[in-house]
Amino acid sequence: MAESILIVDDEPAVAELVCINLEAEGYDCHVASRGDDAIQLALDLRPDLVILDLMLPGVDGVEVCRQLRKDPRTSTVGIIMLTARSLPKDRISGLEAGADDYVDKPFDVDELVARVHTSLRRARHLRATSPLTGLPGNFEIEARLDSKLADGVDFALLHVDLDGFKSYNDHYGFLRGDRAIVLTSRVIAQAVEAVEDPDSFVGHIGGDDFVVVCTVDRAEDMARMIVTRFDDQVDDLYDAEDRAVGFIELADRAGQLHRRPFLSVSIGIASSNVRPFVSSAEVAAVAVELKRFAKAAHGSAWRIDRRHS
Numbered sequence: 366m367a368e369s370i371l372i373v374d375d376e377p378a379v380a381e382l383v384c385i386n387l388e389a390e391g392y393d394c395h396v397a398s399r400g401d402d403a404i405q406l407a408l409d410l411r412p413d414l415v416i417l418d419l420m421l422p423g424v425d426g427v428e429v430c431r432q433l434r435k436d437p438r439t440s441t442v443g444i445i446m447l448t449a450r451s452l453p454k455d456r457i458s459g460l461e462a463g464a465d466d467y468v469d470k471p472f473d474v475d476e477l478v479a480r481v482h483t484s485l486r487r488a489r490h491l492r493a494t495s496p497l498t499g500l501p502g503n504f505e506i507e508a509r510l511d512s513k514l515a516d517g518v519d520f521a522l523l524h525v526d527l528d529g530f531k532s533y534n535d536h537y538g539f540l541r542g543d544r545a546i547v548l549t550s551r552v553i554a555q556a557v558e559a560v561e562d563p564d565s566f567v568g569h570i571g572g573d574d575f576v577v578v579c580t581v582d583r584a585e586d587m588a589r590m591i592v593t594r595f596d597d598q599v600d601d602l603y604d605a606e607d608r609a610v611g612f613i614e615l616a617d618r619a620g621q622l623h624r625r626p627f628l629s630v631s632i633g634i635a636s637s638n639v640r641p642f643v644s645s646a647e648v649a650a651v652a653v654e655l656k657r658f659a660k661a662a663h664g665s666a667w668r669i670d671r672r673h674s
């Protein structure tokens with residue numbers, strides 16, 4: 366689907382000029398001439414970008430920008446402010462209200478189009494990236510696997526998963542749970558650096574699941590390094606009294622306490638030199654299957670698929 370852009374300007378000629386040029390670039394454009402109308406239209410359309418004039422009837426551009434940033438339905442939309450005022454305080458007021466960029470009137474159409482491209486490219490990157498770890502998400506992971514399959518180059522996929530994360534999250538709370546996920550991402554990054562595979566790729570599937578795409582000959586070293594480094598650092602996630610006993614206690618619905626071991630990591634490895642894969646989904650399925658075998662072990666472990674099809 367074409368990315369949608371809401372153009373807010375009370376000068377019909379300006380709005381039409383911007384709309385024509387952006388539609389020629391393949392974008393789906395909508396127009397509003399008043400600030401109050403723009404707020405409602407943005408809530409209805411959920412556009413990918415808003416091009417917003419500073420001077421508007423009804424509600425001015427600064428207030429429109431502020432309202433869009435306050436509403437969770439539009440808080441992450443890209444906003445480019447158009448202003449005929451050249452005073453720094455006018456630009457600052459728009460930026461402080463939440464605008465991402467501004468363009469002075471009269472503007473060069475090519476420059477505006479270039480800024481639109483940049484803003485939408487930045488937004489696509491943010492949507493494809495985990496806000497917690499900063500790692501690429503599912504879209505980029507799938508694209509990387511598809512590229513490997515299309516090139517016909519052998520590769521390995523590691524599916525990395527935390528064991529006992531729900532118990533940890535329930536015991537310490539979600540903020541500490543986020544710390545555990547960040548630690549895991551850092552451990553994986555350290556392993557990638559230590560193994561020295563320049564072609565490796567790390568992605569965050571979501572929650573406590575990660576993937577590493579690397580060369581076949583580095584896969585087992587990578588898994589071994591992740592397991593070792595994680596076990597070396599996992600104690601830092603626990604309070605002193607829990608470290609002293611080596612477990613945490615959680616109560617079930619009946620109030621009965623149960624001991625839960627410390628977090629561990631399980632890794633399943635799928636390798637294209639063992640069996641030919643026809644899709645990224647097939648690669649992921651094999652890695653998940655091997656991850657389940659790894660989870661059957663006590664503590665952190667990894668398993669690699671050696672079954673020839």
